[in-house]
Each structure stands twice: as C-alpha cells, then as structure tokens.
Amino acid sequence: xxxxxxxxxxxxxxxxxxxxxxxxxxxxxxxxxxxxxxxxxxxxxxxxxxxxxxxxxxxxxxxxxxxxxxxxxxxxxxxxxxxxxxxxxxxxxxxxxxxxxxxxxxxxxxxxxxxxxxxxxxxxxxxxxxxxxxxxxxxxxxxxxxxxxxxxxxxxxxxxxxxxxxxxxxxxxxxxxxxxxxxxxxxxxxxxxxxxxxxxxxxxxxxxxxxxxxxxxxxxxxxxxxxxxxxxxxxxxxxxxxxxxxxxxxxxxxxxxxxxxxxxxxxxxxxxxxxxxxxxxxxxxxxxxxxxxxxxxxxxxxxxxxxxxxxxxxxxxxxxxxxxxxxxxxxxxxxxxxxxxxxxxxxxxxxxxxxxxxxxxxxxxxxxxxxxxxxxxxxxxxxxxxxxxxxxxxxxxxxxxxxxxxxxxxxxx
Amino acid sequence: xxxxxxxxxxxxxxxxxxxxxxxxxxxxxxxxxxxxxxxxxxxxxxxxxxxxxxxxxxxxxxxxxxxxxxxxxxxxxxxxxxxxxxxxxxxxxxxxxxxxxxxxxxxxxxxxxxxxxxxxxxxxxxxxxxxxxxxxxxxxxxxxxxxxxxxxxxxxxxxxxxxxxxxxxxxxxxxxxxxxxxxxxxx
Amino acid sequence: xxxxxxxxxxxxxxxxxxxxxxxxxxxxxxxxxxxxxxxxxxxxxxxxxxxxxxxxxxxxxxxxxxxxxxxxxxxxxxxxxxxxxxxxxxxxxxxxxxxxxxxxxxxxxxxxxxxxxxxxxxxxxxxxxxxxxxxxxxxxxxxxxxxxxxxxxxxxxxxxxxxxxxxxxxxxxxxxxxxxxxxxxxxxxxxxxxxxxxxxxxxxxxxxxxxxxxxxxxxxxxxxxxxxxxxxxxxxxxxxxxxxxxxxxxxxxxx
Numbered sequence: 001x002x003x004x005x006x007x008x009x010x011x012x013x014x015x016x017x018x019x020x021x022x023x024x025x026x027x028x029x030x031x032x033x034x035x036x037x038x039x040x041x042x043x044x045x046x047x048x049x050x051x052x053x054x055x056x057x058x059x060x061x062x063x064x065x066x067x068x069x070x071x072x073x074x075x076x077x078x079x080x081x082x083x084x085x086x087x088x089x090x091x092x093x094x095x096x097x098x099x100x101x102x103x104x105x106x107x108x109x110x111x112x113x114x115x116x117x118x119x120x121x122x123x124x125x126x127x128x129x130x131x132x133x134x135x136x137x138x139x140x141x142x143x144x145x146x147x148x149x150x151x152x153x154x155x156x157x158x159x160x161x162x163x164x165x166x167x168x169x170x171x172x173x174x175x176x177x178x179x180x181x182x183x184x185x186x187x188x189x190x191x192x193x194x195x196x197x198x199x200x201x202x203x204x205x206x207x208x209x210x211x212x213x214x215x216x217x218x219x220x221x222x223x224x225x226x227x228x229x230x231x232x233x234x235x236x237x238x239x240x241x242x243x244x245x246x247x248x249x250x251x252x253x254x255x256x257x258x259x260x261x262x263x264x265x266x267x268x269x270x271x272x273x274x275x276x277x278x279x280x281x282x283x284x285x286x287x288x289x290x291x292x293x294x295x296x297x298x299x300x301x302x303x304x305x306x307x308x309x310x311x312x313x314x315x316x317x318x319x320x321x322x323x324x325x326x327x328x329x330x331x332x333x334x335x336x337x338x339x340x341x342x343x344x345x346x347x348x349x350x351x352x353x354x355x356x357x358x359x360x361x362x363x364x365x366x367x368x369x370x371x372x373x374x375x376x377x378x379x380x381x382x383x384x385x386x387x388x389x390x391x392x393x394x395x396x397x398x399x400x401x402x403x404x405x406x407x408x409x410x411x412x413x
Numbered sequence: 414x415x416x417x418x419x420x421x422x423x424x425x426x427x428x429x430x431x432x433x434x435x436x437x438x439x440x441x442x443x444x445x446x447x448x449x450x451x452x453x454x455x456x457x458x459x460x461x462x463x464x465x466x467x468x469x470x471x472x473x474x475x476x477x478x479x480x481x482x483x484x485x486x487x488x489x490x491x492x493x494x495x496x497x498x499x500x501x502x503x504x505x506x507x508x509x510x511x512x513x514x515x516x517x518x519x520x521x522x523x524x525x526x527x528x529x530x531x532x533x534x535x536x537x538x539x540x541x542x543x544x545x546x547x548x549x550x551x552x553x554x555x556x557x558x559x560x561x562x563x564x565x566x567x568x569x570x571x572x573x574x575x576x577x578x579x580x581x582x583x584x585x586x587x588x589x590x591x592x593x594x595x596x597x598x599x600x
Numbered sequence: 601x602x603x604x605x606x607x608x609x610x611x612x613x614x615x616x617x618x619x620x621x622x623x624x625x626x627x628x629x630x631x632x633x634x635x636x637x638x639x640x641x642x643x644x645x646x647x648x649x650x651x652x653x654x655x656x657x658x659x660x661x662x663x664x665x666x667x668x669x670x671x672x673x674x675x676x677x678x679x680x681x682x683x684x685x686x687x688x689x690x691x692x693x694x695x696x697x698x699x700x701x702x703x704x705x706x707x708x709x710x711x712x713x714x715x716x717x718x719x720x721x722x723x724x725x726x727x728x729x730x731x732x733x734x735x736x737x738x739x740x741x742x743x744x745x746x747x748x749x750x751x752x753x754x755x756x757x758x759x760x761x762x763x764x765x766x767x768x769x770x771x772x773x774x775x776x777x778x779x780x781x782x783x784x785x786x787x788x789x790x791x792x793x794x795x796x797x798x799x800x801x802x803x804x805x806x807x808x809x810x811x812x813x814x815x816x817x818x819x820x821x822x823x824x825x826x827x828x829x830x831x832x833x834x835x836x837x838x839x840x841x842x843x844x845x846x847x848x849x850x851x852x853x854x855x
Contacts, residue, residue: 251809252816276809298810319637321810367770371777374770375811376785376818379644380798381652382766424854461678464854486680496671498607500614509607513679554675 625705
C-alpha cells in the first residue's frame, strides 16, 4: 500500500518541479553572471531578475517565453556594434532595463529591442539611449510597448533610425513612451487596428509620427513637439486622431500634420500651435475636422484642391498668419460654424453666429499657392492693400470657400 | 570793381539778359530801372552767383566769379522778399549770419538794427513778423557786415515811409563813405 | 562746417510736424508692443508701420521744408559759402533731425520691449529709410521749381517705392513663373530700399519660415553677416547716389 503512494508522491513532485516556473537571478554576486546564461538555463514561463550593473551581452537573443526584469535599471550595452535585444518568441515580458549603444549598420537596421514574428510581447519601463532604432517590431501582434524612454542623438536623417518602428504588425499598443532625437519618433508601416496613446514625441529629426498604409488605427492624447517636419499620415483610411497636441514644428516645409491620400478619418479635439503649417492636406477625402484649436500657425490649414468632402467645423482659429490656403478655385469641402479671429462681421439677431459669411482665404495666400516665389512680397504694403480690396470685392478667391455661419466668439472646447 | 562782360541768360525760351556789359567802380551809386521782367533781378543774381549765365563772364576785382565764393564776403545783399527759417527769432537770425560770416568780418555795423528798433524785438519769431519787418531785417543784414558792395533789390518796396527814409539816409551815407551801391527799382 | 547744419536742426526740431510725427511713432509703437500678445508680433506690426510711414513722412516733410526755405537758401548763397556746403548742410540737418525723431519715436520702445539684434537692425533700417528718403526728396526738389509740382512728385516717388514697384515685381513673377527667379529677385530687391529693408528685417523674424524656398535662398544670402553688410551697403548707396546727383544739379541751379 505504502509504496504506490510513495511513487505517486515522487512522481507528482517531479512533475510539479518540471511545470512550476522558477526564478533565475543574475548579478555580479549571483551564480549566473550574464543574462545570456540565464536565458539559456531558463525554460518557458520562468522569470529572470537582473541586478543593477553593466552587462555586455553582444546580441542577446530571447527565444523562450520568459519574463525579464531589471532591478534599478541594469545596463545592457551593445558596445556600438550589436543589436542589443532580439525577441524571437511570443509571450515575453521585458521590463526595467537600460539599453544603450547599439550598432549603427544601416543594412541590418540594428535596434535596442527588436521583436521578430511574435505575439503578446510586453516591453515596459525601459530606458533606451543611443541606439540606431529604438524598439523595432516586425510581424508582431498584440504587443504592448509602454512607458519607455527613448533617446537618440542623431544629427542627420540618414544616420539614425526611428524610435518606435512597427512594420506589418497588428493590434499594437504604444502607450506613454517618450521619444526624442530619432529620425521618426514613431513609425508605422502596414500596421492595423493599433493604438498610439499618451506618447510624447519631441525633437525628432524628421517626423514625430510617420504613418503609412496603416488602417484603422487611433492616436490619442499624444504630444508632437518640435519635430523637424511634424507628423505625416499617408495612404491610409480609418484613422482617428483625437486630443493630440501638434506644436512648434516651425521651419521650412514643416507641418503640424501632413495628410496625404487619407480617407474616412476623424481629426478632433487637437491643438495646433505655432507650426509653419497646422494641417497640410493632399488627396484627403471624407475627413471630419472638428473642435480643434489652431493658434499662431503660419498657415492653419492648407487644403489642396485634390481634397474633397473635408468638413471643417467648430474649430477655433486664433492668431494664424493665414487661416486657409488652397491652390485652385474648385472647392469641394465645407467650412461651417468655426470661430475665426479675423472675422469682422456682426451679429444683429444675437444668435452668436455672424450674419455675413467669412472668407478665410486671403488673396495673397491664393497668389502664393499659385506662385510660391511671390512670397518675396510678404508683408509689403501692396499685398495688404490687395487683401483688403479682395475682401470687399472677391474676384480671385474661390467663391464657395466660405464659412456661412461663423461664430462671433471663440468656441469653448 | 565789378565788370560784366557780354553775359546772356535765357530761361527756356525767354531771353532775360542779352549780351549785357556793365562796369561799376567804388563809390558809385547805380540804379537799375525798368519794368517787371526786364532782367534787373537776373542781372543782380548773376553778379551774386545765384544765377549762372549761359555765356559771358563776370569779374569781381579783376577775378572771375566762376567757381569762387569768397568774393561774396564783400557783398551785402538785400533781396526783394526775405524769408528766414520760421522758428528762428530775429536775434537768432542775426547771430546765425554773424556766425556764418564770422571769420571774414572785422567790424559790425549795427546802425540799422538800432534805427529800425529791431534790437527791441529780438525774441520775436520770424513767422510772426509782417512783410515790412522782414524787409527791415533783410536791410539790416545787408549792411551788417560793412561790405564794400551793396546790392539792394527793391529796397523800399514793403517799407513804411519812415523806415524808407531811414534806409535811404543809410544808403547815401554808405555810398559817400566809398561803397559801391547797386539798386533796382521799377519806378 | 557745421554752422548752417546746426541752425537747420534747431529749426526743424522746433517744427510742429516733426514733433507730431515723433509723438505719433511713439504712441503707435508703444501701443503695438503692449497690445500684441508677444513682442515678435509687435515687432512685425511695427515693421509694417515703419515701412509705410517713415518713407512717406521723410519724403513729404523734406520736400515741403526745402521749398519753404528756398528764400533762406538764396540768402545763404549770397553769403561767402560754397553751394555744396549749403546743400549738404541742408541734407545733414534733415537727415539727422528725422532720424532723431524716429529714434525717439520708435527706438525707445524697441529698446524697452525688444532689446535684441533684430530690434537693433529694425532701428537701423528705420534710420536708414529716413535718410534715404531725405536724399530722394532732395533729388526731386532740385530739379523742380514749382512747389505744388514738387510735392506731387514726392508723393509719386513714394507711391512708386511703396506700391508700384511691388506691383511690377508681382507682374514679373507671374510673367516668368516657370523660371527660377530667386537670384534675380535678390538683385531686384536692391532697387527698392523699402523692399530691401523689409526683407532684411523679415528674415530675422520667425515668420521667415513661411517664405519657403524663396525665403531659404534669401536667408542663405541676407542671413549671413556678409549678406547683411551687402544690404547695408546697398541701402547706403541709396543715400549716396541721389545725394551726389542732387548736389551736382544744385551747384549749377539758377535760383
């Protein structure tokens, strides 16, 4: 009777120890000195906890579904030669590390952390400094990239990669990251059903966010500030952009938001401050543009005549040099119920809408759109005179580009 | 002292002076009389260097006046209409003229200033003055520097009879003391 | 050398028009700086005022002043003085007093609100514009005897530089829109002191980013110290050349 019980007990103990996740400690004073060894001796489901210190792992490949966490940000240094962390399996959690000095080869695109063909990977609370690409995901799905700080020190576009780079991925969550000094802060190409939320993409060399062929994504509550050319969203449909701040994208050919071939999208509750061009639209159609604030931009909205069914309403336009510019006389977009600080109309029936339409486009902005060289006459007396006369007797500006019922006072947003 | 050699001057089509020759000497008193537009003022202005003749030459003490300006230190000129910077007082105008000619003047002749009573209204601004008072200022300025030649363009035109008398006496006095006097008048 | 100059300056500074002009500039610049939300915007609005008012007042005031003191000029010519000396004294008197009026009117407020290099350049261009349009007005008056005609001419000259010239530039840009005209425009802007001043100041302000490729080409040149010196040199030529011509004409003018 006793022996079978004993055998059963031993068997269950054995099985239990085999199935139960173990925790492996890595550190100077621990038996395992390198993370690589820890990964090698771990099995699926294990945890690896790494003490503070500097680790030279060359290329650390994570091929088991484990949780790696750092205590006090242990440093993994790529010595300027290697891709630092390569995640090649699903269900990995990677948290609390400082990743620095990756290789700078342009062909292999080395990154601080790269996710290859994996699902459910979480990259949390890491500091990534001086890497070519920051966090790179290809063929990834359901991954969470959250609260990481990515800093690069690139000077030229071609010398540096992107901060968070996602390619052919789906259902990604990019949340609360801070990215600066990269080529593009966040780069999405062929990424669908994903969310970009509460990130700060500041002072990147090219775009704060670069977005191509990525349908049905949302980006919400992000701050894009001081990037070389602002934010570019191209060849995409079904994008929702809510409550973002686009600011200080000031310079030649810089935009708060550049839209190119976009359709069925929503741009609402955003703030555009001090951009050379708040929004520049080409080939945009069926866009709802509402409840945004445009303040102190060179141009608030540049809407090329290739756009149609763009509905601009309930926005505040404050202190922009030019409110709207377009390059043709055909306008298939509507402007309604916005507040324009340049409006000089009146409201006799006190319904808080002006009684005469506002034409947000000045003659000079039409002239520039047709012949950019005429910008040389910017702020000359003749130009102010032309604008004044054109306001009174419109001849050159598109007849139907007007706000029939502009607000008298700024809209509370 | 002044020799005008064959000068001509025309203003577009109007010929104001046609080959004029004049010779004036110290102690002479010469009146230029003629109707309006007969070229009196043009002649005077040519001598003063204000008008440049088309041809001919003017000699002052034997030297041509072309490209010279120092000779004008020896001329006292009273224009037909005298106007001065509006915001200056009479005193300032005299001071300014003295200032401008300072280096070249030894003794000042302030007789007319006193006789016209200008010293009592030194603080008045030029723009507040009547035409007659301005003429007095012009006359006083012409005599102020003891110039050896006096050129007076319609000197008594705007003056009241009393001041006119004072000026005439002064002209006679200075002429007697050996100065050359050139006067124009249309009467 | 400076006796006549001294009396002219004293006379002009007592002039009510100049006092009013100074006060006007002061009130306008002060209002602009205190009402605009940032000083950069104030500076930009002030630039427009300066480019409009300063040339207008300088050319009209100088023209009227010169006609009004024609008898005084005659009086001076009868004195042992060189004609050149009289004419240059007149120029110096007008240039110094109008620049002084500008300095008091706009300079003080700019120094208070925007004591930067851009502010300094703005003060400098304002003074230069004053002097340039005094020189241009003297060129206009020396060849016109009739006062009404002379004032009309001054207004036309101002219209030309402030408005018509830019109209011609616009026409030119549209006629040859398929050619790159940036380099040519740089030369052409030198032919109008108002345009040159506008561009020199504008390129130092944030709004220059709006000027796109043309602005970038201009900035590459005018933005450098060398380019800045060149533009100052060209502005100086706008003083020197009219002044030389008018002095030449004045020396043989019949009064």
